[in-house]
Amino acid sequence: MERAGNEALDKGQYKTAADIFRSALASDPNNAQLHVGAATAAYADRRDDDAKAELDRALSLAPKLLSARALMGLVLHRKGDLLGAIRTYDSLAHEPGTDKSIQATAERWQREFDLQLRMQQTFGDQFAVSFEGPAEETLAAKVVASLTRAVDRIGAVLNAYPTRTIPVVLYTTEQFTDITRAPAWAAAAYDGTIRVPVRGALDDEAELDRVLAHELTHALIHTLAASAIPTWLNEGIATALESTSLDWAHQTVSQVKPVPLEVLTRSFGRFTGGQAKLAYATSALAVQRMLDDAGGIAVANLIRDLGDGVDFDTAFARRIQRTFDDFQASFRE
Numbered sequence: 367m368e369r370a371g372n373e374a375l376d377k378g379q380y381k382t383a384a385d386i387f388r389s390a391l392a393s394d395p396n397n398a399q400l401h402v403g404a405a406t407a408a409y410a411d412r413r414d415d416d417a418k419a420e421l422d423r424a425l426s427l428a429p430k431l432l433s434a435r436a437l438m439g440l441v442l443h444r445k446g447d448l449l450g451a452i453r454t455y456d457s458l459a460h461e462p463g464t465d466k467s468i469q470a471t472a473e474r475w476q477r478e479f480d481l482q483l484r485m486q487q488t489f490g491d492q493f494a495v496s497f498e499g500p501a502e503e504t505l506a507a508k509v510v511a512s513l514t515r516a517v518d519r520i521g522a523v524l525n526a527y528p529t530r531t532i533p534v535v536l537y538t539t540e541q542f543t544d545i546t547r548a549p550a551w552a553a554a555a556y557d558g559t560i561r562v563p564v565r566g567a568l569d570d571e572a573e574l575d576r577v578l579a580h581e582l583t584h585a586l587i588h589t590l591a592a593s594a595i596p597t598w599l600n601e602g603i604a605t606a607l608e609s610t611s612l613d614w615a616h617q618t619v620s621q622v623k624p625v626p627l628e629v630l631t632r633s634f635g636r637f638t639g640g641q642a643k644l645a646y647a648t649s650a651l652a653v654q655r656m657l658d659d660a661g662g663i664a665v666a667n668l669i670r671d672l673g674d675g676v677d678f679d680t681a682f683a684r685r686i687q688r689t690f691d692d693f694q695a696s697f698r699e
């Protein structure tokens with residue numbers, strides 16, 4: 367069952383993997399390795415609290431277990447416990463048999479922590495924006511204003527609003543690349559915190575608005591579903607709602623064969639720039655079709671259902687009022 371669980375993880379079937387590890391643990395509850403498996407499935411599904419609980423259990427059974435400690439560092443980091451993550455990886459780096467990447471990650475997190483200590487903050491009603499120097503103070507105020515406008519506009523489409531203050535960090539391009547390790551084509555990132563490289567954003571307000579609206583949409587989606595949803599749906603909503611025109615997306619897909627949505631369920635991080643552009647364009651057009659046909663509330667309810675663990679085809683048929691196969695066939699045309 368452990369092997370079956372790991373195979374499901376490799377295929378990106380996180381919920382299936384979680385089910386397999388859960389039933390394996392029912393008959394073998396003190397197997398630390400199975401708890402790590404369950405934690406890996408939960409982490410992939412973005413259920414970080416569940417992942418941490420499983421790892422705590424694994425480490426109480428086997429305190430030195432390397433795989434549990436390696437994943438614990440990632441979980442703590444994503445939960446925003448930077449110091450805990452650094453401590454975990456520092457101790458792990460001293461174990462024989464761990465590779466250099468552990469040390470490198472610990473150093474990267476330390477740079478992130480040092481930067482955080484240097485940063486100042488400015489606050490809006492729903493946002494806390496961190497920035498490094500006084501030169502960025504005006505920009506930080508612009509960012510708060512832009513995000514506040516985006517909340518009004520996009521919140522109304524999805525009927526979803528921030529449930530707590532959303533942290534935002536403004537980086538230089540170098541800091542952004544170092545800390546997020548995002549692909550070169552990424553304009554910003556959201557992982558519980560909106561992270562934005564400020565680049566030439568100062569000069570181009572329309573571009574700043576677009577990038578911030580995109581990441582804000584990811585934050586709103588996260589308030590609807592605490593676990594992972596298919597990437598095409600997540601990115602499609604963010605891309606469809608980031609600006610008012612999808613002309614670029616129509617142009618992009620008209621030049622090449624469109625990609626089936628099934629191949630876009632996992633992270634786009636592995637794509638080259640050209641592939642990514644096609645993936646975003648396809649996803650945005652699919653979601654725009656759903657918004658046009660069924661409306662923003664239906665799409666928001668679909669996300670909620672997925673977060674509640676309803677299987678995709680069932681949730682899609684219930685909320686969008688047609689089968690996913692039927693939708694895809696008409697979308698391809």
Ligand SMILES: [Zn+2]
Pocket residue numbers: 580584601604
């Ligand atoms: Zn995105």
